[in-house]
Amino acid sequence: MKQATARGWRARLAADPGIGTGNVLATVIAQGADLAGPGLTFDTAVDHFPAEHPLTLGELNERVQARTAWLAERGIGRRDVVAVWATEAQDVVLSFLALTRVGAIPALLNGKMAPAIADEYIRRLRVTAVLADAAHKPLLQTEVLAEPKDLGAGDPEKAPAGYQHHRDDPVVITHTSGTTGVPKAVLHTHTTLYAALKHLLTMPQAQGTDRILNALPIPHTATILMVNQVLGNRAEMLLLSSQDSDGVLRQIERWKPHGVYGFAVTWAGLAKEDLASREMGSVRMWFNTGDCAHEPHIRKLVAVGSRETVTRDGRVMVPGSHFIDGLGSSEMGHNGFHITHTVESEHYGRCIGKPYEFASATVLSSTGEELPAGKAGILGFRSPTVSPGYWNDSVNTYRFRLNGWFVTGDLVYRDEAGHYFHLDRIPDAVAGFEGPQLYTSLSEERILAALPDVADCTVVIVAEGGQYAADVLLELAPDAPEVDRTDAVKAAVGEEVAAILRRVTVVGADDVPVTVTGKVRKVALRQTLESEARS
Known part of the structure; x- marks a missing residue:
């Protein structure tokens, strides 16, 4: 066409x-x-x-x-x-x-x-x-x-x-x-x-x-959403029944897509591979939805592929692809935010960008007041894309509404320019509006950015004798040396989380429980770690 x-x-x-x-x-x-x-x-x-x-x-x-x-x-x-x-x-x-x-x-x-x-x-x-x-x-x-x-x-x-x-x-x-x-x-x-x-x-x-x-x-x-988008665009799409990174990588090399759509767990898997040695030249764009992606994973993906850009000499293809990141959920109906990364990007730190034009967002206190820039709080979201509720479940439908906003269950802040930054999921953080600000997702981002031989990591904060303790699980790159990384982790996560760090453990990819969509089940992991601490 x-x-x-x-x-x-x-x-x-x-x-x-x-x-x-x-x-x-x-x-x-x-x-x-x-x-x-x-x-x-x-x-x-x-x-x-x-x-x-x-x-x-x-x-x-x-x-x-x-x-x-x-x-x-x-x-x-x-x-x-x-x-x-x-x-x-x-x-x-x-x-x-x-x-x-x-x-x-x-x-x-x-x-x-x-x-x-x-x-x-x-x-x-x-x-x-x-x-x-x-x-x-x-x-x-x-x-x-x-x-x-x-x-x-x-x-x-x-x-x-x-x-x-x-x-x-x-x-x-x-x-x-x-x-x-x-x-x-x-x-x-x-x-x-x-x-x-x-x-x-x-x-x-x-x-x-x-x-x-x-x-x-x-x-x-x-x-x-994607099925309807490609039908409307009169585009081509190959739908994969499995999202494991090995299969995705094989199909990229064989089918040669221009765009790849996935969740953060797939990008983490792809980033463990030597992508420079694979046939990735067809990819112009990666699109992430669900949880926002980690900086080291994004950087490895945008380093391969190619993209079209406008220069004085017209449109030309240059090395390196786009990565469109954001934050989405089933309830939001579509990514609510977007930010585009290339090899030149520096705007990371779990930045999810700005809301799409069809949506609006804010940062809320626990009682629904809108908070100023720089203040952490609950993400409130409005959009014609938002689900009207949970089927046969009025209790949760209304529990996730606050002062006219849909609350996503995320903790965020925004800067003076209107960019939003994701800190953590509410159930995984210890972050009252006053007192300690202990974030697991932000800590994971900092560890991955600071320790290049860590392929992936999980941070869990547990209650211990009326106090809090942080456990860090590291999945290492295949060639990573066997050394104690406790001091490096403490330096990366910041003073508040470092002060409660209990242990740093090296684990395998299968040692961390995940949901059907690949998200870490931190509730289950917390229960296991708390039980181990008591025994």
């Missing part, structure tokens, strides 16, 4: 009052998109198509229509909540597209969720039906309607007309990472999960977004 044509196409989509998360595929086709143009590419087989076959828009629509017909024949329709528990990207994404087409509400579960937690999560949803793949079906106590692959046997010609969504209709339920137990079920509507994309359609298309490798967790809100 030529540049001028692409701009006109994006403008038409942005002006369409009916477009939203529940009908992007149908709307793009109705607007006259070329059915021979790009649809989606999956890393596993889709019905009779082999793995990594680039489905055209027409082929994608036909496979969705088959699933739509299958669901309609079994009475699945408007407002039915259908849980989908599977690993393969095509199982999740095609089920989502078909369920929304019949007006149902897909509830997407991460394939790594523990079976007991999955059963309890599904029970709380009060679902109409469950779709589970062959690996997950026998793990559930809940009755399973079918495997997602079964839906492909439907007759596309018998698919009913697509459901007509109202702007406030619920269209998908995703879940939080579950760092403290059973995940919360995050609801999004036809418009909340499309508001950011509609804004982006009015902007010039960013370089790197024409050929995307999706390394985001497939059942996450972020992947739903």
Whole structure:
């Protein structure tokens, strides 16, 4: 698609009052998109198509229509909540597209969720039906309607007309990472999960977004956003069923994407590799969502690849890629903040940048007063992208509202220029508005920046005899020498955390418990460390 044509196409989509998360595929086709143009590419087989076959828009629509017909024949329709528990990207994404087409509400579960937690999560949803793949079906106590692959046997010609969504209709339920137990079920509507994309359609298309490798967790809100973004942009995307860094690196070398989308855990894994010796030249842009990324990981990524820049001689390609960082969550609906790094960047220190134009943010006290620049507090966020609440959970829906703001559970401050800096998650910090300011995430950032032979680290603050103690777990680079790093860690973390440092331990990558999306389960780790301290 030529540049001028692409701009006109994006403008038409942005002006369409009916477009939203529940009908992007149908709307793009109705607007006259070329059915021979790009649809989606999956890393596993889709019905009779082999793995990594680039489905055209027409082929994608036909496979969705088959699933739509299958669901309609079994009475699945408007407002039915259908849980989908599977690993393969095509199982999740095609089920989502078909369920929304019949007006149902897909509830997407991460394939790594523990079976007991999955059963309890599904029970709380009060679902109409469950779709589970062959690996997950026998793990559930809940009755399973079918495997997602079964839906492909439907007759596309018998698919009913697509459901007509109202702007406030619920269209998908995703879940939080579950760092403290059973995940919360995050609801999004036809418009909340499309508001950011509609804004982006009015902007010039960013370089790197024409050929995307999706390394985001497939059942996450972020992947739903990406599916709709590439369909609207008429771009190419390969969706990976696993986000392990080895697989991502292999696909970068083989498939040669221009943009790679992922979570911080994937960047940490890639940064452990000798990227300069790998074929990374195709990458122009890395896009991070969820937790903000660490400076040493970003620096290793932007050192490879290439990007287009404007000079006196016009547009030229230069070595080194972009890294777009920020902070996002399922509830926020899209990254709320953004900052772009290149090899020349110096604006780190857990800076998450400024809010997008469609959003606003502030720093709040515990009682909801807005705090001035330089003062640490609770992040408050407003945006048309924010989830209306948690499914079947009014208590938590209102608990995370304060003085008209959605509170994300993060501690931040902003500088005089309006840049926001992430300090920690509230449950992981010891940071009253007066008294000690003990931050685990900020301490991790400082350790990684100061100790180049540390590949990754985790800081946990535990209560000990009415006092606080900090434990530091270091994952070392393969060639790191065996030396005592306690003094170096103390020097890096700052006086307040250094004063409570109890021990520095070297661990392996598998010794730190993580959630289904790769976030460290610091609550579980704290409990383990406290138990060890008492014994």
